[in-house]
Amino acid sequence: MTSHIDWRNTLPKIVACIIVVPALLVPLFTNNPASLSIVILSGIWAVVAMGFTLILWTGQFSLGQSAFMAIGGYTSAILTAHLDWPFWPSFLAAGLVSGIVACAVGAVVLRVGGFYFSIITLALGEIVRIIAMQWQSVTRGTRGLVTYPPETISLGFINIDFTASTVPWYYFMIVLVAFSGLIYWRIGKSRIGGTFFSVAANPMLAEHQGIHLMKYRVIAFTVAGVFTGLAGSFYGHFLSAMTPYTLGIQESIQVMIMSIVGGISSLVAGPIVGSVVLYNLSQFLQRLNLEGIHPVVFGGAIVCILLFLPKGTGLVDLWTKFWKRVYGEVDFYELPEDMEKDIEVH
């Protein structure tokens, strides 16, 4: 019976599940809001890092993803605080508005070369922050906007009360990460992922093969904008307040580093690994309360990781390399199965 199982593909997946399943059951082990918060925020950063990686897959480095978090966060904060909207529509609106802004900005800014684009996104992050500080009438400036948790959801026999404990937030995060992960994963595996690759790897060649470069760059930037906006909205409501201080250049850079350390060749697992590892490390170091230890160890650790990983890879690549060593090739692009057999027969 066991000979029918394709061990090459299934064993890694089984091992992955063994890691993932306990993650879903974490709240059973600890109810401590502080610990849960750390995991929750890791998840949020993972979603943002996925966006960074997607944009990277079209050959651009965006150093301003925190701007979209802020846009999303402020959108839902303004809708709930000023216009008395309920949470869920505001949450979705946050993603929508963020996406629209990303599309509009991207259409203009992605035309310039890669390096200049990065600097512009950096500047954009700052500009959004400054607008948040100065537009007192809407954002209440430095005092920030108070954000309320989602309304209690009653499912007949249980009430999911977001004010009572952190656990509902945890599962909300899981759903968000899983949903985003699924969409990003699907984009990466599909034809669109291949098109992104060609735009990044060799834009001149891609263009001569009929690919409209700007279109795909803007698509990636917009999708990243939508999910980053959702993440930002979650972030704002989870932290009970939306202020101009929480999201700036630091955070954009953090996201970039999470993506790189996790592995830029991976759209979902890489950001998750990178964000979990780095965010937890960061929190751990901050709690040690030693002067300067956080930046020193954090910065030093990242440099070490970058030095000792094989050139151009991240932590997730260690996983794929391990299985490669055990089994042989791992594929990149979907081929219909009968075509593979067709090739092998010859």
Added chain:
Amino acid sequence: MALLELKNISKNFGMLRALDQISLNVEQGDVLGIVGPNGSGKTTLINVISGYYQATQGTIRLDGKDICGLRPDRIAARGIARTFQSNVIYDSATVIESMLVSAYLQYKTSNWQAFFGTRAYRDEHERIVGRVLDILRLLDLFNDTFIPGEKLSYGYQRMLGIAIALSADPKILMLDEPTTGMNHQEAMFVVENIKKIREQGVTIIIIEHNMRVVANLATNVVVLNFGTKIAEGEPHMVMNNREVIEAYLGTETFSSN
């Protein structure tokens, strides 16, 4: 009406006139050879046709429709594909991956259909994989299907470049010095492959330095020198043209006789 018509194409780079009033016609099924000394503007001409450069003056018509000033991806969509002198390929992708990614124009299903993996998309994908494998078989790249582009030998890398251009299913295929750096045997191998491509109904424009290749393939030849057309006609006539010989070898060739 010719398939491709160029009228008075000129291209300036600042003060440098790289192309000066070039006019030519390419009929369906032709193999047009473009020859001339280095720097005569051959690649510039291809770049203008493919949309990579904008012509400073003149018109280009494909099937009677004006394509001047369009972006390269729009011109590719109209049916013109090209290879590059420096042989541009996707280094890190395998042959089949490069081909599938370059066959972009053959896909008629939308990105949404691809994203959801609908039946229509999957059927189309299967068909296109088949066609792409056929191109690889045609150009003797089938055995290298899963090999990354950068690991192929030089000759096969150039064939991959041609295969990539072909995967766009073009009406006109423009080849920029496809036999550069090859010995006679390899060059003739490329010639055979180009003949096979021509049999598939593709019209070909080929820039070449190797006269034997041109003699073997071209139905007509255009000679450029310093951006102007100095001769045009059937290969053997053009190659015996005095002006052409002077352009390549200098005027002393005749005086020493």
Added chain:
Amino acid sequence: MHIGIWVDGLVQSCIYTTMAFGMVLVFSILGILNWAHGQFYMLGALVLYSAVMQAGLPFGAGLVIAALAMGLLGMLVERLIIDRVNVPRAIGALYVTAATISLQFFFVGGASMIWGRLEKGLGMVMPGVLTLGGVNISYQKIAVIVFTLIVMAIMYFVLEHTKIGLAIRAAAQRPDAAMLYGIHVGRIKTLVMGIGCAMAALAGCFMAPIYPVSPFMGGIPMIMSLLAIVIGGIGSLTGAIVGGVILGLLNSVIAYYMSYFSEVILFALVIIILLIRPQGLFGVAVK
């Protein structure tokens, strides 16, 4: 307008110019942007502080020590980290960016561990004031301007009229050709990194007597020199100088009239420049 504003602007120009020059030098030879450049500025100032205030050395000696120390540190960073991480193709730039940004954290943290987080003052090295047309300009600020001119003159001389300068310029233009002529490009890269970092350190030392010194002082100069390079044009040394001068003066003027908006205006200006003329004033257009 007050001459004082122009003088302050000029002083800032000097700092940004020196830093931007170092940054462009590094960019031209190594092809990377060192995000930790501002930290060499900061460390230079702190080393000077220790040399002068704690070890009691004269200012000049402290200056030399700081510049040499940072030059060496820069070379070490290049050899150990940047060289290893710099993969060919664009990914290398990404990794170097990540590495240098992480180094930034590392240096800030390290500096605050060694020197503590509080701001420190370096006593005035050149007290006294020059009175010009009814305005008092401190000798200190004049000294900064003079020092910067001297440093620039030295750099110009070295690059244009010495063998090593020639080697550097050759390596910048065509590294492969330079190698054929016996120029050890790898060593040039390390050397240039050292020079670039030393220049940042010098900028920090110039500023140390005028403004308070702390481990966190490196962030803003980094961004400012980046802006200067953008204005002047990415690959161009002349551009770095011109950009630095413009930026310093602009910053001073805007800060005087609309202090809290100065950031926005500068950022907006940079974005506009990047959209309209990405290559700045003197840069080479990159497709």
